[in-house]
Amino acid sequence: MTDLTFRRVELPVGIRDVVVRDGRVVEITDDAPSHGSVVIDGRGGALIPGLHDHHLHLHATAAAAESIRCGPPEVTDLAGLTAALTGAPGDGWIRGVGYTETVGGLIDRSALDRCTPDRPVRIQHRSGALWILNTRAADLVDLEQADHPGIERDERGRPTGRLWRADDWLRDHLPDAGPPSLSALGESLSAFGITGITDASPDLSRESRDALIAAHRTGQLPQRLHLLGVGIGDDLPDAGPAVTVGPYKIVIADSGLPDLADLTERIRQAHTHRRPVAVHCVSRVALALLLAAFRDAGVIDGDRIEHGAIIGAGTVTELAELGVRVVTQPGFLADRGDDYLARVDAADLPDLYRCRSLLDHHVPTALSSDAPYGPLDPWAVIRAAIERRAPTGEIVGEAERIRADEALDCHLAPLDDPGGEARQIRPGADADLVLFDRPLAEVLDDPRSDMVRCTVIRGERKFDRG
Structure with missing residues (x-):
């Protein structure tokens, strides 16, 4: 693990140098020696705990990044939902996220069939508590014969396509793609x-x-x-x-x-x-x-x-x-x-x-x-x-x-x-640190992620904007 020295960073006590070794902060000083360490010139930017x-x-967050957006602001009505689903790449399962009732009410599998009848579709409500399947998807997971308390059924006992808090059951019945x-x-x-x-x-x-x-x-x-x-x-x-x-x-x-x-x-x-x-x-x-x-x-x-x-x-x-x-x-x-x-x-x-x-x-x-x-x-x-x-x-x-x-x-x-x-930056503390490109007062005046210049986790740089 390479030692790090942050020069001229803003701390609550003023502008200081901070030395990191073996995953911990080991010294806060006015003039740290640079021999044997990587030096990062903070240029007066604030250094805070991560x-x-x-x-x-x-x-779920990683999967959502690869899913079709099915709610506001991208989709605001059923026509937009249809366009989003029919435009999904590939020819297999479609996974949608972010649906909410303002788009088209609490839809069921029949409504979803009208949007996309030819491919299996599952859409997650933006609350995370509900999945909605179209008929193709319901057939592939054998929803008709399934036994789970979260599977909603109509007055005839037929699945509506709505699954409440049944994530584990659904995951077990989908094609195994792994996490x-x-x-x-x-x-x-x-x-x-x-x-x-x-x-x-x-x-x-x-x-x-x-x-x-x-x-x-x-x-x-x-x-x-x-x-x-x-x-x-x-x-x-x-x-x-x-x-x-x-x-x-x-x-x-x-x-x-x-x-x-x-x-x-x-x-x-x-x-x-x-x-x-x-x-x-x-x-x-x-x-x-x-x-x-x-x-x-x-x-x-x-x-x-x-x-x-x-x-x-x-x-x-x-x-x-x-x-x-x-x-x-x-x-x-x-x-x-x-x-x-x-x-x-x-x-x-x-x-x-x-x-x-x-x-x-x-x-x-x-x-x-x-x-x-x-x-x-x-x-x-x-x-x-x-x-x-x-x-x-x-x-x-x-x-x-x-x-x-x-x-x-x-x-x-x-x-x-x-x-x-x-948490505070002090000798002996874990070296989980964030360096900004400006003083903390300016960060707090207009908080934005693009002010993060460098992120250190357990003493190792994991992000560096340069």
Whole structure:
């Protein structure tokens, strides 16, 4: 591993040199010797710890990059959907992503047949909770004879083509292409300055888990990797110190809410194995159910709510009292805020993706992308937390705006401590670093990914804009 010396970089203490050796920061000085190391002249640009994305779905994000866009802004009506699908290259399966009801309602396989009858098509709703198959696709996976609670059927018992939270079942019945490559995604994350990621996919299969670890080992995915989808009590194969097990992921699906006693027992089981829980919780009803389960099961350090899309004002105080963390995604406001303004009850709009009130009540809060369902770029997420502007330009929940430095800090907490204290550059710290082409004040004044000049992960350069 080559030693690195960053010359003339901006730190909170002023312009300094930073020396990196064996994957760690070893010295911060006014005049570091350059012998035996690669010297990077910072030219006064800020050097900060690398950003962490505390909630995304790696394989789904990689697959989405190779899929047909089926929702706004690219597709806004059924004619556009037909054009997008019929224009798909090749002659086999078509995989679409990003569909939403504003395009053409909650379509079924008959509606999808009218768009593309001749090729098997599967389209994912932009929420990630629903797949829609046309008849050709339904026949190929033998949907008629399938037995899965998420397969929707009409009054005659015939599949509608809609599959709710049946990702694993569908994956097992599709042509075996294996998990997608993560190489391009790893490069994109590095270019954004992301040095650590939490994969929030629930119930990872052994194949998916091993593929994620292999991508990290081979360097396709150089970021530190924190996994929520590892089963309770399961151990990882020897993956090295940069791959860790996080809280146990539980999904409260609004399409089929769990029994309170069952949810409470799942939380207790995880706690018995000394695993916190990370609970997918989007609606007001789901949050009320989860809080009741926490009151019964108790809370341990590390328990967290994923999304918290709607949190009532009175609930914020209860979250603070319980000590539950929130990992949220204000990037959705910039991505689909116009849809929220049109379809969400006006009384709920102030409660969407809260940030300011959570921080003010000392609820540990982290920001993340939820890619591929939200924007992957952390700087877009930071801007959204600052501005809270919908694509129309209208502001959604102005009182929940936070400052740029606060939004950045929400990306700087350790992977195992989302919402905790922002990491600092100090001797002995891991050398996960981002160098900008300008001082930090200018970065925060107009956050953009093109200001990232160099990204270092575990002491090695993974991105260099030159």
